[in-house]
Each structure stands twice: as structure tokens, then as C-alpha cells.
Amino acid sequence: MENRQHIAPIGDEGLYILDTGSWRNFRPVIDQEKCSKCGLCFTFCPVNSISRVDNEYQISMSYCKGCGICANECPRKAIDMVPEGGKE
Numbered sequence: 399m400e401n402r403q404h405i406a407p408i409g410d411e412g413l414y415i416l417d418t419g420s421w422r423n424f425r426p427v428i429d430q431e432k433c434s435k436c437g438l439c440f441t442f443c444p445v446n447s448i449s450r451v452d453n454e455y456q457i458s459m460s461y462c463k464g465c466g467i468c469a470n471e472c473p474r475k476a477i478d479m480v481p482e483g484g485k486e
Contacts, residue, residue: 413429424479430454432476439468439477 428439439455442450447461448468457468469477 424464425466426477427480429476434474438471442467442471442476
């Protein structure tokens with residue numbers, strides 16, 4: 399495997415960044431107008447793909463697996479799971 403990018407050295411091989419977003423069939427889309435900024439999506443995301451930027455939660459599609467936990471936990475239903483290639 400060439401051009402490996404280490405995020406932390408572990409022995410000779412290291413720990414590598416994986417583009418886990420390529421596994422996804424559905425992706426979350428946040429409606430920022432519905433979002434109450436409660437942070438439950440951030441708290442429950444199992445892969446830590448949600449972050450708060452400029453007072454809005456954003457999802458890194460490079461790491462999101464499309465599991466839908468964020469959408470399920472959102473009390474305001476501000477996150478829709480849409481098929482890959484669907485609406486923004």
C-alpha cells in the first residue's frame with residue numbers, strides 16, 4: 399500500500415486514515431433552520447463525524463457511514479437520511 403497517511407504512529411505500520419464514507423448508501427442532511435443546536439447528533443455519532451462550526455453542526459461525509467443514529471436521536475427531526483446522490 400503506497401502513499402499511506404499516518405494519523406498516529408503505531409510500530410512499523412502506523413494507524414491510517416480511512417475514507418469510511420465510501421461505505422454509505424444513505425447520508426444525513428441537516429436542516430439548519432429546524433436544528434436547535436442541542437448537540438445530541440454530535441454526542442451519539444459513533445464515528446465522531448459531526449462537529450460544531452460557527453454555531454452550526456456539520457457532518458464530515460468522509461467519515462460518516464450513514465448509520466442514521468444522528469437522525470434517530472434528533473428531537474427536532476432536523477436530520478433527514480437521503481439516498482446517496484439525493485438532495486443536498
